[in-house]
Amino acid sequence: MKPNLAALRAAVLEFGGYAGPDRSWTELALATAPAADLALQAHRRALHRWLNAWGCRIRYPREGEPEVFDQGVAGWWERWRAxxxxxxxxxxxxxxxxxEVMGECFADLASVPAAQTRSVRGLGSTAASKMLFALRPNTVMPWDEMIALRLHGARDGAAYTRHLVLGRAWARDLLAEAGIDEPALARELGRPGRSLAKMIDEYCYLVVTRDGAVTVG
Structure with missing residues (x-):
């Protein structure tokens, strides 16, 4: 299922018909401009809203309840921002x-407390990958459960590391095929300003999550 330029072009063209992801991303970018700084509570709350807009369903605290997500993310940011x-x-x-560092960073983030009902729920692997993408959209791909399991057979830090290695290899091959740099390729594909990390994720979503492709061998 490794994408060539023709497959990537078709995927980003089709994904462009989904208005929700772009709208919620624009809202997050405006709320955290010029860059997300999770030392700021307003940025943590904007990220919480964006994660839920992307299907993560992280419970908002009711009045008088502890802000589990806010506190957990603030602590994680202090440990890993550098x-x-x-x-x-x-x-x-x-x-x-x-x-390798991003794999460790991801594993810690996935275990961060995010919500409390009868027990404390951790952030989890899907939300952790999406949050890292939000923080470094040029650099890392998000995933969902199906992508993680079908491509890597697990959702832990080692699997996330393999996901980044796979995405890096695909990105390098696509750039070599195109013969231009990443910003130029995004413009050529009609997605100026969009990263290959995001466009490859769009391809994975359509091929794996929506259409149920088989596991990569």
Whole structure:
């Protein structure tokens, strides 16, 4: 299922018909401009709303309840913000060391407390991957449960590391096929400003999540 340029072009064209993801992304970008800083409560709350708009269903606290998501994310940000790649790091340029660090970062984030009902619920692997994408949209791909299990057979930090390695390899091959850099490729595909990390995720969603493709061998 490795995408070539023709397959990627078809995927991003089709995904462009879904208005919801772009609208919610624009709202998040405006609320966290010029860049998300999760030391700020307003940015953490904007991220919470965006995650739910992307299907994560993280319960909002009722009046008088502890803000579990807010507190958990604030603590995670304090631990990991300095370890994240720079904002302008493209997925194709990730180093092996950065990939390994992102796997550790993801594993910690997935376990962060996010909501409380009768017990405390962790953020989970899907929401963690989407949150990391929101923080570094040029650099890492999000996933959902089906993509994680079909492509990697698991949803833990090691599987997330494999996902980044796979995306990096696909991005490098697509750029080599195109013979242009990433911003130029996005313009050529009619998605100026969109990262290959996001466009490859759109391809994975259509091929794996929606259409149920078989596991990559």
């Amino acid at each position: 370890e994240l790649p720079a904002h302008d790091t493209w997925m194709a340029d990730l180093t092996d060391e950065q990939v």
